[in-house]
Amino acid sequence: xxxxxxxxxxxxxxxxxxxxxxxxxxxxxxxxxxxxxxxxxxxxxxxxxxxxxxxxxxxxxxxxxxxxxxxxxxxxxxxxxxxx
Numbered sequence: 001x002x003x004x005x006x007x008x009x010x011x012x013x014x015x016x017x018x019x020x021x022x023x024x025x026x027x028x029x030x031x032x033x034x035x036x037x038x039x040x041x042x043x044x045x046x047x048x049x050x051x052x053x054x055x056x057x058x059x060x061x062x063x064x065x066x067x068x069x070x071x072x073x074x075x076x077x078x079x080x081x082x083x084x
Contacts (some may be wrong), residue, residue, distance in 0.1 A: 009039040009046075009069055013045065016049040016058075017042035029070040043072075050076055056083045 006029065013019065017038055028036060033043060043063045051057055056079040066072035 001007075004050070004073060004080060006069060006073065009050075009073055009076075012049045013042075013055070020025075021071050026074065027046035030068050032067050033069070033072075036069075054080060056080060 033039075038046070040063055042062075043066075047058060047063060054076070056076075058075060059077045062072070062075045067074050
């Protein structure tokens with residue numbers, strides 16, 4: 001399966017939790033999700049969207065452990081690699 005990219009993550013964040021118009025979602029790889037305006041509920045919704053669209057299951061701890069987009073991308077891509 002294709003790599004999960006930052007563009008994919010941004011689309012999933014917008015679909016699941018919306019986007020704060022005051023925050024640019026371009027150079028965000030190492031910015032904490034809390035600084036981007038996303039709380040744990042928004043991240044759970046985003047994770048559910050990713051799992052449904054990609055056909056994978058990630059541990060619930062992913063929301064707590066992946067505090068930045070880069071960390072979440074790594075977790076999703078690891079899940080894709082082990083599922084495929």
